[in-house]
Amino acid sequence: MADTMSETKVPPPIYTTKYKPHPTEKMKAAQWTGTKSVTVGEVPKPMITAPKDAIVHITHCTICGSDLHMYGGEMNMAMEKGDIMGHEAIGYVEEVGPEVKDFKAGDRVIILPVIACGECDYCQRQEYSLCDKTNPSKEMESLYGHRLSGIFGYSHLTGGYPGNQAEYCRVPNADLVLVKCPEDMPAKKALALADVTDTAWHGCELAEVGEGDVVGVWGCGPIGLSIQRLSLLRGAKKVYAVDVDTKRLAMAESFGMIPVDANKHKPDEYILSVEPHGLDKGIEASGFRSTDSAAHKVMRATGLEGDSADTVSEVIKATRKCGNVALIGDFFFHTNMFPIGMLMEKTITLRGGQLMAQKYYPYLLNLVKEGKYDPSFVFTHEDDFENIPQIYDQQFHHTVPGGLKAVLRTPYGRSLGQ
Template sequence: MATAMPSPITNTSYKPHPTEKMKAAQWMGTRSIQVGTVPKPTITDPSDAIVHVTHTTICGSDLHMYEGELNDAMQKGDIMGHEAIGFVEEVGSNVKRLQKGDRVIILPIIACGECQYCKRQEYSLCDTTDPSKEMEKMYGHRLSGILGYTHLCGGYPGDQAEYARVPIADLTCVKAPKDVDAKKLLGLADVTTTAWHGNELAEVGKGDIVGVWGCGPVGLSIQRLALLRGAKKVYAVDKDPLRLQLAESFGMTPVDVSAHPEVADYILSLQPHGLDRSIEASGFRSTQKPPHAAMRAIGLERDSSDMISAAIKATRKGGNIALIGDFFFNTNDFPIGAMMEKGLTVRGGQLSAQKYHPFLLDLVVQGKYDPSWMFTYEDNFENIADDYQKFSRHEIPGGLKVCLVTAYGRSLDK
């Protein structure tokens, strides 16, 4: 007998505090973020926590909304962000693992912990935390809710704000030591966890030859963690000179797409056997060849398979490919024949964040991995609108990621 799919939760709405206000980064349209003054959130459900945010950041995937790729899934005034840390100010009556004053990492994925997917630790496939009927219509099923990440993903207000309401807080928050550097913890909220997920999907292990498409914070993190997992060699594929230099300084073999536009052929000239594992971390906006740029420009496709096609060609027979770059819609000219005939395993999906904690936190606390390197710039949270523009244009000082400190976070540093 078929099992009915659970009903989605409905407490995604923003319940405002009757008197208190806060600053928050609000989406106002294409390339328009404002620091608005909005009501502070309150407990909406007994499983909620209210977190006083100390540090937050901008994710590469936030640029999909900023650049207008997902305007049809946004509403003016939406609060952005899904990477933050802070201190618990208040908990609902059903929260058991957290209490007021705890320092926490806020994870992006909202998972119920009770459905069949959560019980298999496939948290990003949660049945109940995204009520979007449009998502179900597009994909045939609902996926998990995500903080601050479009109404396709539940319409949850994000944590690029002075306070955040965190649903199902026992699963969405990771309790963290109070004496660990803030940038280490902030790097664990999404980037490091996503990078580990990419390595897991690709099954990177000892002695592997790995190719990673993309040298942004996630791509570089994937590369560094691949070496930590025992990879023999890692090719770092990008066209940004600074990021390629960073990859080389971390021990990778850089591949400049601008110099080698037929990147798969170039990699195979160096590695005739092919890559054991390939991981795409450049995002669906990455187009290298004119046909895909043209098709996107006139609306014939919304994602691009340029990088994936190169990965399929460069990967050895029977190898593994992981897709991390936030593909949402459709693409053309996809090499399905090569994928099938070469016997490749291709996997993707949002990070199952809860699955990898506290393991990754312990890795950092024990000094085996330090993710703070990704923050090449620090700024006050109030300047986030300017930093969105800098990040989009690759103008963040140091070339990678900004650590944004709220007024509360600055007060604790004094």
């Protein structure tokens, strides 16, 4: 009975997550090999496994902040040695399945992180990251009561799909998961549109950032800075940028934000001292590894909690009554001492969730094409794909040259001079 109910509630996935290896051709790929260990290995090149698939020859990829959860060990229970990492890449279509209608070999494309079917009720409402059909994970269903969408290279909780920190990537349901990219668009702009810009826009959407708002963003990494800049583009009156990294705070200030150094101030108390009314919109973009209090550090170290409520509590306290709070930093597990009373009594709307990437195209692509927004600032370093193990270590420890993200060129990307 339980199995029948489960299958009724969540239809079985129609897109296979299986990696169909090429019988002779090999490729290089970034593989998870344990805590703080990613290596470049040689694996079989993927092949078309379903009629809606495409094979993309990758030119550029990058490391997402959420990849660091797997790298740092927080997601070990959902990883298998040899998993191919990554969900931010661009390249050229090499081959398409017989049911792919909108793409052909030779098209330059952006690969979106979210693998959606386009057919289920959630996809029909453009809630693509909640897709019913592309993630077979029973573990996620057990944890959350439902499965979310599949995501490239993002643990077996999201389907176990091989990622695109590799020379080639199989893209299921290509007509929905790929975006055509102009040939003349610089690689950094195109790559930033794969995930960073979409996720930042999603954060603004969840918080409903609009004209005249006072916004606070916890986190000045690539996503946090992008949320801040897009908040101004959407008409925010003021944007407070919270972080402990003085270089990133200086970057935020150079973009027109009001920096809040969490080394010098308790951010919620400081913001309320200068904005007694509180923030209209508060956005958490620092990630679930962010802890301030000794209590949460002890609980996380001893396994009594998986996530921390420190920054979330600050955001809720600094946000005005009847304001909006959005969670963009990845929270997966559970936390203690969550301020549910403050959330309820202040009538605050709290929202979170993975980006609904497909929903925001072609709008975001046009925004960049028309010169209204340049997302390429998030890439402060360029390197070769083969050096990705070192770049993982640098991003984990915030030592990437320039302080943010590295764009990684594959041998194919280098051969094209891109």
